[in-house]
Amino acid sequence: MNRASIDLNADLGEGFGRWQLTDDEQLLSVVTSANVACGFHAGDAVTMRKVCELAAAREVRIGAQVSYRDLAGFGRRSMDVPPDELAAEVAYQIGALEVFARAAGSRVAYVKPHGALYNRVVHDEAQAAAVVEGIRLTGERLPVLGLPGSALHAVAEKERLPVVAEAFADRAYTAEGTLVPRGEEDAVLSDPAAVVERSVSVARFGVVTSRCGRSVGVRARSLCLHGDTPGAVELAREVRGRLEHAGVRVEAFV
Template sequence: MASIDLNSDLGESFGAWRLGDDEAMLDLVTSANVACGFHAGDPTTLLNTCRAASERAVRIGAQVGYRDLAGFGRRFLDVAPADLTADVIYQIGALDGLAQTVDSAVAYVKPHGALYNTIVHHRDQARAVVAAVVAYDPTLPVLGLPGSVFLAEAEAAGLRTVAEAFADRTYTPAGELVPRTEPGAVLSDPGLVADRVLRLVERGEIEAVDGSVLHTRADSVCVHGDSPAAVAMAAAVRARLDASGVDMTPFV
């Protein structure tokens, strides 16, 4: 039987500003990439998200990013490696502390936004993130894009690597995410998204923006919590996979 983990970026509300429906998403996903306060999220939001995840036995991941609340962590920052390592340790530790107060803990690490995309190729920053995870807890798995230098550096450092695919994002023919600044980068049709995920899980294929077929593997599939119709998309994906006999289970 095929199996897959379904994850989503959650805990991204800030103060009076509400973003996404964490409670609804937590009823559908098996892993939650919870913001750590640098790109989004305030302490109360993060604690509440961790509590809701713990109540549902959803795994909690630290979604670490650049210190960029104004840009939602989607702008590249030329951070010195030593500073980036310290920033990532700080974020993992903060979220882990909150999670432990609600009978859970950080179970993995996933970079967010611009940091995620930067360390596909930027080896110095990739090594800085890896160094942070190794320093904090070398048993923590890391999520990343297949073929990225981040996963290569993580594997070389002895970390468990988890290949991730995106349900609601389009891909270039090279297997990278189409930048959000380009038209068609984000998908919003729940039926289309569900079809893409099932094809990926069953056949290891996903269609690029030029119509070519990419062959890849994924241990986890992400549905962004802030995407249009995020809950509807996650529900459609879950229903399609359940109907096809795919086992929905956390990777850790």
């Protein structure tokens, strides 16, 4: 029997100027993949460069976390962006991060949408196709990290881009296997014990318990740990420790 393995990813570089949201340096000692903000929902040139350097030094994979252009709303407000414009902006964000990744001796290894864009491309084929087109504009066949069964993954597979399914350690799920919108009550799990239990359940059994109590299958290769929650670093360390104690190999998916 093959030993279970899982990638741990976190959203990093979510600062701007003097303002910093995530403890990038400490989280990079725990996770295996870093979703780096590319300047549209958070992040600036100095922050992107620093995170890439830290990630490369720790052999953590660098991913472009692309977003709607929404600094004021942290990328969590849904927007109706024309497909051609969205494709160009996705390519722009990936290209900006690639400069700093290569300067650090690494590369952009995958792409993950952020916030409202992430939720939108679960069902919206036109917006999903625009994201995939943006990736294709870079000339690289970058893996797409996202929700299993999403429109984004369907379009990416059609365009022969690798897809990587992810689950969330600290987000509530619907009975259909999608994320409960952040604006709804109890959309984010706040109990550290529940987050740790969820993480082990995903890695070992591919199952989460939905908000209504139903077991939902989520066959994920990567597990997202949010870096902007209170006690994020300590929780991430506990999750990784429990996974390894349970016999799960923690390693990057690329």
